[in-house]
Amino acid sequence: MTIKCRSCNSSNTNCVFNSKNIHGHHYVSADKFTIYFCRHCHTYFLDNIEKQTKYYSRYYQPNYYQSNSFLTKILMYITFTLKKIRIQKHFKKPSSISILDIGCGQGEFLSFLPNNFKKYGVEINKTASKKISAYGIKIFTGDINTTNFGSTKFDCVTMWHVLEHLPRPQLTLKKINRLLKPGGVLLFSTPNSQSLGFKYGQKHYFHLDFPRHLFIPCQKSLAMLLKTSGFSKYKFSYPFYDFPLDLFWSLRHSLLKYLVYPFYPLFKLLSPETLLTTVYK
Numbered sequence: 001m002t003i004k005c006r007s008c009n010s011s012n013t014n015c016v017f018n019s020k021n022i023h024g025h026h027y028v029s030a031d032k033f034t035i036y037f038c039r040h041c042h043t044y045f046l047d048n049i050e051k052q053t054k055y056y057s058r059y060y061q062p063n064y065y066q067s068n069s070f071l072t073k074i075l076m077y078i079t080f081t082l083k084k085i086r087i088q089k090h091f092k093k094p095s096s097i098s099i100l101d102i103g104c105g106q107g108e109f110l111s112f113l114p115n116n117f118k119k120y121g122v123e124i125n126k127t128a129s130k131k132i133s134a135y136g137i138k139i140f141t142g143d144i145n146t147t148n149f150g151s152t153k154f155d156c157v158t159m160w161h162v163l164e165h166l167p168r169p170q171l172t173l174k175k176i177n178r179l180l181k182p183g184g185v186l187l188f189s190t191p192n193s194q195s196l197g198f199k200y201g202q203k204h205y206f207h208l209d210f211p212r213h214l215f216i217p218c219q220k221s222l223a224m225l226l227k228t229s230g231f232s233k234y235k236f237s238y239p240f241y242d243f244p245l246d247l248f249w250s251l252r253h254s255l256l257k258y259l260v261y262p263f264y265p266l267f268k269l270l271s272p273e274t275l276l277t278t279v280y281k
């Protein structure tokens with residue numbers, strides 16, 4: 001049976017390897033999954049697993065959104081600051097930016113932003129979204145693809161490691177295109193299959209996170225996806241500060257670790273383990 005690519009819908013795909021149910025470097029259960037590769041757009045992806053009944057209740061544990069360790073909070077502070085600067089740099093009048101954060105979790109990023117931002121969030125997890133009201137953020141609980149925003153449009157849309165969780169990325173990007181004001185900007189981060197960690201770590205790649213991640217893109221596949229979603233201007237950057245130990249965990253079963261570990265900061269700086277894509281409307 002031909003398996004169609006989740007990203008570009010091509011039938012030019014093949015099965016590449018099997019993966020266990022992993023979250024980062026933690027094995028969660030004995031469930032196994034077949035990973036496919038699209039020869040057309042170079043996306044690695046899972047078949048229609050999200051259509052299984054109980055997919056969400058089985059693989060999204062109630063504590064999936066919790067991250068309260070001290071180290072996590074420090075890292076969050078650093079990454080949020082850099083992301084905020086990136087957004088403010090784009091606008092001439094950074095004091096009146098309306099921002100929509102898709103998959104906003106418990107509103108961590110939105111509540112970090114200064115109060116002169118007009119803040120909106122979408123979150124599918126009801127438990128997480130209920131905790132946000134205290135911050136004075138306008139929150140929509142539900143799926144981004146079916147949420148009705150009325151006539152509201154946004155200067156900025158953000159999705160931090162969310163797109164790879166969504167079953168139909170093209171549909172979501174098309175919707176974002178309609179939600180952005182002219183001159184607006186979309187910023188989103190994703191894993192990157194064109195990285196040292198994926199090339200040599202394969203099924204141990206830190207950001208596989210199957211089956212919650214439904215696909216792993218690269219620059220080529222994202223460029224094609226953006227083009228078919230109506231965007232023509234974008235750029236890629238490598239947020240080396242995102243997940244500082246990802247490459248370390250990805251290479252833990254590879255011989256390459258004997259070369260990489262002693263010079264880890266250098267390799268981490270040079271290998272684009274994740275991508276930050278900036279898209280201009």
Ligand SMILES: [Zn+2]
Pocket residue numbers: 005006007008009010038039040041042043
């Ligand atoms: Zn494809």
